[in-house]
Amino acid sequence: MNDRFNAAARREAGTGIIDLVGVLDGDSAAALTEAYAAAAPEADRILLNFEPMTFMNSSGIALVVELLARARVEGRAVHAAGLSDHYRHIFEITRLSDFMTIHGDMASAVA
Amino acid sequence: MTTWTQTLRRRITRRAPDDAADPQPDSGQLGDAEAVAVEIDPNDPILTYFQSAPGPVELDTLELDSTAVRDLRAAGVALVVPLISSGELIGTLNLGPRLSEQGYSTDDRRLLDSLAAQAAPALRVAQLVREQEAEARERQKMEQELQVAQLIQQHFLPTTLPQPPGWSIEAHYRPARAVGGDFYDVVERPDGRIAFAIGDVTDKGVPAAMVMAATRSLLRSAGREELGPGGVLAQVNDLLHGDIPSRMFVTCLYGILDPRSGALRFANAGHNLPFLQTDDGADELRATGMPLGLMPGMNYVEVEHTMAPGQLLLLHSDGVTEAHAPDRAMFGTPRLHDVVAGGSNERGGMLGRVLSELERFTGIGWEQEDDITLMSLRWEGEPAASIAAERTFPSRRGIEREALAWVAEAVSGTALEPARAENLKTAVAEAVMNAVEHGNGGDETLPVEVRVERRADELVVAITDRGGGRTIPITETPDLEAKLRGDQTPRGWGLFLIQSLVDAVRESSDESRHTVELVLRTDGGDNR
Numbered sequence: 001m002n003d004r005f006n007a008a009a010r011r012e013a014g015t016g017i018i019d020l021v022g023v024l025d026g027d028s029a030a031a032l033t034e035a036y037a038a039a040a041p042e043a044d045r046i047l048l049n050f051e052p053m054t055f056m057n058s059s060g061i062a063l064v065v066e067l068l069a070r071a072r073v074e075g076r077a078v079h080a081a082g083l084s085d086h087y088r089h090i091f092e093i094t095r096l097s098d099f100m101t102i103h104g105d106m107a108s109a110v111a
Numbered sequence: 112m113t114t115w116t117q118t119l120r121r122r123i124t125r126r127a128p129d130d131a132a133d134p135q136p137d138s139g140q141l142g143d144a145e146a147v148a149v150e151i152d153p154n155d156p157i158l159t160y161f162q163s164a165p166g167p168v169e170l171d172t173l174e175l176d177s178t179a180v181r182d183l184r185a186a187g188v189a190l191v192v193p194l195i196s197s198g199e200l201i202g203t204l205n206l207g208p209r210l211s212e213q214g215y216s217t218d219d220r221r222l223l224d225s226l227a228a229q230a231a232p233a234l235r236v237a238q239l240v241r242e243q244e245a246e247a248r249e250r251q252k253m254e255q256e257l258q259v260a261q262l263i264q265q266h267f268l269p270t271t272l273p274q275p276p277g278w279s280i281e282a283h284y285r286p287a288r289a290v291g292g293d294f295y296d297v298v299e300r301p302d303g304r305i306a307f308a309i310g311d312v313t314d315k316g317v318p319a320a321m322v323m324a325a326t327r328s329l330l331r332s333a334g335r336e337e338l339g340p341g342g343v344l345a346q347v348n349d350l351l352h353g354d355i356p357s358r359m360f361v362t363c364l365y366g367i368l369d370p371r372s373g374a375l376r377f378a379n380a381g382h383n384l385p386f387l388q389t390d391d392g393a394d395e396l397r398a399t400g401m402p403l404g405l406m407p408g409m410n411y412v413e414v415e416h417t418m419a420p421g422q423l424l425l426l427h428s429d430g431v432t433e434a435h436a437p438d439r440a441m442f443g444t445p446r447l448h449d450v451v452a453g454g455s456n457e458r459g460g461m462l463g464r465v466l467s468e469l470e471r472f473t474g475i476g477w478e479q480e481d482d483i484t485l486m487s488l489r490w491e492g493e494p495a496a497s498i499a500a501e502r503t504f505p506s507r508r509g510i511e512r513e514a515l516a517w518v519a520e521a522v523s524g525t526a527l528e529p530a531r532a533e534n535l536k537t538a539v540a541e542a543v544m545n546a547v548e549h550g551n552g553g554d555e556t557l558p559v560e561v562r563v564e565r566r567a568d569e570l571v572v573a574i575t576d577r578g579g580g581r582t583i584p585i586t587e588t589p590d591l592e593a594k595l596r597g598d599q600t601p602r603g604w605g606l607f608l609i610q611s612l613v614d615a616v617r618e619s620s621d622e623s624r625h626t627v628e629l630v631l632r633t634d635g636g637d638n639r
Contacts, residue, residue: 027509055512055540057544057605058541058602058603058604058608059544061608062600062601062603062604066601069595069596069597072595085530086534086537089534090537090608093608093611094607094608
């Protein structure tokens with residue numbers, strides 16, 4: 001159960017990609033902030049890759065909300081890819097999906 | 112053998128002194144005839160004598176110590192011609208003295224003898240015809256009575272029974288051919304409680320049916336007043352007394368059940384005791400009192416009992432316990448006790464079980480002796496929770512993931528749809544997080560207990576922390592726009608997720624503990 005979170009930032013064309021790996025919860029705040037800082041410059045859209053994410057709780061959702069708020073202030077679009085059916089359902093009931101573009105998987109998100 | 116009554120028509124001949132020699136009676140003057148009944152006791156020796164007599168019997172010379180002979184003589188009978196058919200004495204031809212005042216001659220006797228030989232079979236045929244006609248009339252009368260009694264009885268039995276949520280109330284009534292006067296009733300009161308009655312009127316047929324109808328109406332009427340079961344029976348007893356035929360009375364058990372709490376209160380007027388099916392068998396619930404209609408001013412003790420979920424109350428009439436096997440053995444109360452204790456948890460199972468045991472006992476072709484009435488009240492909403500699994504977790508940060516993995520394992524055998532299982536896992540994780548952070552204040556020494564229970568149509572995960580006296584706030588849907596604008600904290604999703612992902616959330620707390628129950632309905636809930 002100790003799959004600690006780590007967030008890796010990379011860039012493809014104008015997209016800053018953040019790979020969310022492991023458990024996204026309250027302990028992930030620092031790593032996520034750091035990854036955003038690395039991915040955001042010169043990117044007009046941020047793509048969150050949920051494929052390697054194993055678990056997310058309400059604190060993790062709060063971090064996503066925080067990131068989304070910041071990106072909106074900075075005029076960056078936020079996309080998400082690789083959500084499992086369950087988390088996609090959670091993005092729907094929380095209405096996060098109304099404020100970000102959801103892709104089925106990474107391949108279609110970067111195409 | 113019936114009492115012999117002979118009606119003799121004796122001629123009184125008023126003789127004027129001048130026509131004393133006229134031997135002819137005046138056939139037109141029937142008013143002269145006087146009927147005299149002579150009763151012959153079935154044990155009178157004269158009957159045996161007539162039966163074996165070779166011909167007409169002269170009473171004057173008969174030496175027999177017989178009341179009948181004396182009576183016949185007194186009635187003016189001189190000669191008796193026995194009428195024998197198939198060796199059986201079926202009547203007599205009684206003759207007074209000859210009007211010529213001479214004795215009966217040998218020719219007379221021969222003539223009478225041959226007359227008797229021809230008259231007897233004819234008389235027998237006539238008797239048989241009359242008997243059969245009378246029997247047919249009696250049968251028809253009984254058949255009509257039976258129909259009337261059945262009609263009355265059926266009219267006064269409920270066609271549908273109230274079914275309070277979580278309860279199954281069922282009844283079975285099977286009339287005996289002669290209709291024995293059983294009745295039952297179940298009524299939902301305006302306060303939501305259920306009043307029920309089962310009773311038996313002594314006697315059968317139309318009179319019993321009438322009393323049954325009256326009793327049921329009086330019970331219903333008394334049940335509308337603010338009376339307990341004892342008060343209802345006392346009132347009905349006073350009203351019935353004096354109105355019902357003597358030697359007739361009514362046994363009745365009357366109860367009031369609160370289906371929400373299982374609180375049961377009943378009183379008994381001499382009826383068969385009810386059985387309560389429990390986890391480890393069956394208990395006879397005792398309450399005694401005089402049957403209704405025998406004596407006024409009776410008191411009926413009320414007995415209280417609290418039924419638990421999963422329990423069943425069985426009421427019955429004596430047509431069940433007093434049913435006989437071909438060898439005359441009686442079904443009996445102990446046998447009924449065993450059937451109830453043996454239990455049947457299927458819906459409607461108990462009545463079917465009792466009836467099939469009864470059928471097995473009485474054998475095929477059993478002529479039912481009395482009405483059979485059965486009623487069952489079963490609380491099936493929350494049958495005793497069968498705890499599937501229970502585990503205690505320390506109040507450690509991140510422990511919710513261990514808890515959800517354990518819950519996932521615990522519910523893996525419940526055939527929960529994968530999506531619903533995922534929803535449940537997330538809800539469990541959130542509830543455990545709340546328990547750790549808010550309930551136990553992050554104190555690692557305090558436990559979080561997680562219990563998975565399978566109930567009738569629910570899967571429940573209960574999470575208990577040591578934050579007694581706490582209640583979870585009413586959850587509003589978080590305002591995402593406000594959060595994105597920075598007007599609200601981005602946090603605050605936990606309770607919303609819990610409530611969105613399961614079918615129901617229940618919470619309870621005492622001084623030291625707080626429990627949240629996450630409920631998924633297994634009969635198809637909203638959160639698919």
